[in-house]
Amino acid sequence: MPISARQSRSAPDRLLSVLGAFDLEHPALCLTDISRRAGLSLSTAHRLVAALTEWGALERDDSGLYHVGLRLWELAALAPRGLALRQIALPYLEDLYEATHENVQLAVQDGPEVVYIEWLSGRSAVGVHIRVGARWPLHATGVGLALLAHSDADSQEAYCGGPLTSFTPYTVTDPARLRRMLADVRRTGVAVSSRQVTDDALSVAAPVRGPGGAVVAAVSVVVPQADAEVPVLVPAVRLAARAPAPAPRRPPGARSSSSAV
Incomplete structure (x- = not known):
């Protein structure tokens, strides 16, 4: 410089x-x-x-x-979307872990990325490139898809129109396909991300809502893609996502996620 x-x-x-x-x-x-x-x-x-x-x-x-x-x-422990949210959600994450014995994750959105604030490692689970504090692009993970699908319409369109990084041959990088996936997440209430970060893992995620109904986080379970039974995992993930999360704190003038399409 x-x-x-x-x-x-x-x-x-x-x-x-x-x-x-x-x-x-x-x-x-x-x-x-x-x-x-x-x-x-x-x-x-x-x-x-x-x-x-x-x-x-x-x-x-x-x-x-x-x-x-x-x-x-x-x-960092004072961040409302960090330790406080983790403490509230942890019993629900532990229940999801006991039901699956697979990797369980809790994440929040920060701009175009997802930030992991909790991770419970499965005993014999598939390997994941995750740690507390790790960041990944929204489109490449289950929790990221669950969060992006419930962000406001302008933010979704801006993200879909930007560069979509590829990590495996299965990473979704086509904007039209990503828009369809986000619509499916809103329709079904869950996001399924298969082999997008590693070619052997599949994640099922669901949004965590605050008292007013706004999405404040997402929870997921990551399993080996070859053995994944998505219909079995969906109810367990949905139940874990019912953690009574605190209301989100937005800066003045920030738009609500209720305008998502």
């Missing part, structure tokens, strides 16, 4: 860029790597890292590498 561009960035932007340097592939970084990934000079990175470490947002281990600190976890 040119020096002039670095200098023009605001202080909050530089601070956030340091935190943004960490991700799933880079959970531990040295100061030089933070500087490079954040696009900051070494001296600026050193100053910001020191401040974040003192506050508790970062932690430094004995080898000199930095990690995300517990102070950030404490703040």
Whole structure:
């Protein structure tokens, strides 16, 4: 990044860029790597890292590498769509797990992505590329389809008209087919995603509604595609989705999902 561009960035932007340097592939970084990934000079990175470490947002281990600190976890636990929703839904997720002994997931929508806020791993279940905090495009997962199908009509159309990333030969990347799938989700109340992320897994998902009826999350079970019995899984997933979720919190002016087509 040119020096002039670095200098023009605001202080909050530089601070956030340091935190943004960490991700799933880079959970531990040295100061030089933070500087490079954040696009900051070494001296600026050193100053910001020191401040974040003192506050508790970062932690430094004995080898000199930095990690995300517990102070950030404490703040994240306050998110209404995070820990609070997870605590309410967990008994229902555990019931779904006991009924299937397969991977059970709870997720919320964040823009064009689904974010997983809980995951119960099956004892001998199919492998999934999921962890708490993981993000995936909405169209490629069962929970994502359940959430997208109940977002407002403009958001659905914008998403269908955008690039649809493919992960396997079975990932739905045709906008017309995706629109038909979303219509089926609204009609049936469940979403079925088969081999879209890995070619051996199938997920059945259902929307979780808040007190006013708006969809605030989605729950799913992921099973081996070859052995999937969708009609058997649907009632169990629907029952788990009846968790009494808290009402969604939207910023002023945000549109309700009740206008979904």
